[in-house]
Amino acid sequence: MNVSLVVFQGPSASGKSTLQALLGLPRIVTWTSRAPRAGELDGVDYHFAPRQTLERMKDAGDMLETSEYRGHLYGTSLASIEGTARGAGLRSIVLDASGARVARALLGERALLLGVAASRAECEARLLARGSDAAQIAARLAGYDEEIAALSGCDLIVRSGDGALERAGEIVQALRPLLGA
Numbered sequence: 163m164n165v166s167l168v169v170f171q172g173p174s175a176s177g178k179s180t181l182q183a184l185l186g187l188p189r190i191v192t193w194t195s196r197a198p199r200a201g202e203l204d205g206v207d208y209h210f211a212p213r214q215t216l217e218r219m220k221d222a223g224d225m226l227e228t229s230e231y232r233g234h235l236y237g238t239s240l241a242s243i244e245g246t247a248r249g250a251g252l253r254s255i256v257l258d259a260s261g262a263r264v265a266r267a268l269l270g271e272r273a274l275l276l277g278v279a280a281s282r283a284e285c286e287a288r289l290l291a292r293g294s295d296a297a298q299i300a301a302r303l304a305g306y307d308e309e310i311a312a313l314s315g316c317d318l319i320v321r322s323g324d325g326a327l328e329r330a331g332e333i334v335q336a337l338r339p340l341l342g343a
């Protein structure tokens with residue numbers, strides 16, 4: 163069975179987006195009601211929109227799935243995922259555990275769930291480096307244990323240890339033949 167969607171899942175600042183960029187597949191851009199971080203671009207990192215817009219899309223049946231995460235609403239639009247079920251080329255997406263379950267239900271084995279793990283201390287240091295304040299870091303790490311435990315639902319787990327970016331890149335590149343990419 164050919165993989166059509168690589169789903170990155172893992173705790174905050176575990177390195178999901180970094181590994182996704184290293185893999186270099188077309189990305190499905192999801193929606194969020196949270197504010198952009200410094201350097202994040204609308205339509206590139208996320209579609210940034212007010213919560214009401216996301217709720218309207220959800221009520222109109224335009225969302226495949228939505229998820230509440232740390233006080234914000236996230237969601238994958240049906241339009242963005244269109245074609246994936248028909249095998250219109252290999253793509254990637256970053257989702258939490260509930261979103262990953264929806265991807266699995268929709269695509270079965272054509273979704274490859276890739277868990278990204280890093281230690282709590284590594285995630286904390288990266289959040290600090292990303293400019294988060296103490297309250298934001300505490301909120302982000304509150305779900306750490308649960309998010310690590312949820313990686314048991316993944317097909318494969320990559321450890322994104324500090325200083326291991328190069329190695330992570332190699333691991334991700336090693337996936338390419340497996341994916342037919």
Ligand SMILES: Nc1nc2c(ncn2[C@@H]2O[C@H](COP(=O)(O)OP(=O)(O)O)[C@@H](O)[C@H]2O)c(=O)[nH]1
Pocket residue numbers: 170171172173174175192193196227228229231236237238256257258259260261262302
């Ligand atoms: N279910 C679902 N989760 C999403 C979606 N977009 C992003 N996420 C998840 O939302 C969580 C928060 O993402 P973000 O605010 O970018 O924080 P980060 O994980 O600290 O970079 C992460 O676990 C993402 O995987 C989506 O459309 N649906």
Ligand SMILES: Nc1ncnc2c1ncn2[C@@H]1O[C@H](COP(=O)(O)OP(=O)(O)O)[C@@H](O)[C@H]1O
Pocket residue numbers: 172173174175176177178179180181288289291292322323324325326327330
């Ligand atoms: N293996 C790694 N070693 C060191 N720093 C990393 C590693 N992976 C990611 N980072 C850094 O950690 C921060 C969070 O990574 P990111 O990929 O945005 O995490 P996520 O998408 O899981 O929230 C970024 O500043 C990134 O450059």
